Amino acid sequence: MSGLMQVHGLTRRFGGLVAVNDVSLELNVGEVHAVIGTNGAGKSTLINMLSGEIAPSQGRILLAGADITQRPQARRALDGIGRSYQRTTIFPEFTARENCRLAAQAASPRPWAFWQTAQACQRSGDAADAALEATGLSALSARVAGTLSHGAKRQLEVAMCLATQPRVLLLDEPLAGMGAEETERMLTLLERLKPRHAVLLVEHDMDAVFRIAERITVMVNGSVIASGNPHAIRHDPQVRSAYLGEEELA
Numbered sequence: 001m002s003g004l005m006q007v008h009g010l011t012r013r014f015g016g017l018v019a020v021n022d023v024s025l026e027l028n029v030g031e032v033h034a035v036i037g038t039n040g041a042g043k044s045t046l047i048n049m050l051s052g053e054i055a056p057s058q059g060r061i062l063l064a065g066a067d068i069t070q071r072p073q074a075r076r077a078l079d080g081i082g083r084s085y086q087r088t089t090i091f092p093e094f095t096a097r098e099n100c101r102l103a104a105q106a107a108s109p110r111p112w113a114f115w116q117t118a119q120a121c122q123r124s125g126d127a128a129d130a131a132l133e134a135t136g137l138s139a140l141s142a143r144v145a146g147t148l149s150h151g152a153k154r155q156l157e158v159a160m161c162l163a164t165q166p167r168v169l170l171l172d173e174p175l176a177g178m179g180a181e182e183t184e185r186m187l188t189l190l191e192r193l194k195p196r197h198a199v200l201l202v203e204h205d206m207d208a209v210f211r212i213a214e215r216i217t218v219m220v221n222g223s224v225i226a227s228g229n230p231h232a233i234r235h236d237p238q239v240r241s242a243y244l245g246e247e248e249l250a
């Protein structure tokens with residue numbers, strides 16, 4: 001395997017429950033790798049292990065060939081792993097730009113070095129502006145985040161993630177609760193981000209997944225039952241019977 005991020009035999013137990021069981025996958029720059037599965041399949045637990053929020057019980061995570069399994073979350077953010085959450089993590093009373101700037105600052109090597117203000121401020125401000133530009137939110141940068149539409153808030157989540165200048169994007173259900181138009185906007189954004197990022201996408205919207213992903217991994221009860229390109233997954237008999245409704249794939 002030669003992906004930017006490689007995951008080997010990742011397992012996480014919660015007491016007697018094996019939430020993630022011996023999962024291996026890789027993320028490549030230029031690709032969206034979608035992870036799908038029913039509720040409780042282990043998708044969020046997998047993302048949490050990749051971002052460093054929870055430790056694996058077993059297995060290894062490599063980033064550009066370096067073993068980062070033991071690195072804490074803050075260090076992984078510095079190493080270029082960014083993530084968005086199912087629940088929103090926006091500060092609603094701050095502007096869109098302030099939210100991005102704070103995200104950039106939090107991911108900088110010395111966020112506590114407030115005496116280095118001027119230079120650090122300039123850097124995080126530039127990163128915020130670039131992230132807002134990339135997500136098409138520049139026109140809304142001065143808006144108080146709490147007043148944005150649901151779709152714009154989810155885009156802002158991605159912008160906050162981009163402000164940390166990641167190489168790997170871990171996106172947990174970025175399309176949740178979105179209408180058709182907002183979904184289209186987000187998919188266009190993901191297409192734009194693809195060439196320079198390795199993207200892991202956990203998403204329940206199957207139409208979106210099959211449209212945007214180069215590779216799809218299907219999890220059931222913590223284990224991978226299939227992994228391949230959308231065509232292979234669509235026609236995999238085990239996937240059809242275990243997870244996806246026949247009519248959904250027709």
Ligand SMILES: Nc1ncnc2c1ncn2[C@@H]1O[C@H](COP(=O)(O)OP(=O)(O)OP(=O)(O)O)[C@@H](O)[C@H]1O
Nearest residue numbers: 014017018019037038039040041042043044045046
């Ligand atoms: N901190 C925890 N302690 C105990 N069990 C947990 C914990 N986190 C997750 N689980 C369990 O691990 C399993 C996998 O959960 P996880 O949230 O990763 O699934 P998921 O695929 O993301 O589900 P969903 O699509 O509903 O978000 C579930 O049975 C869940 O109850």
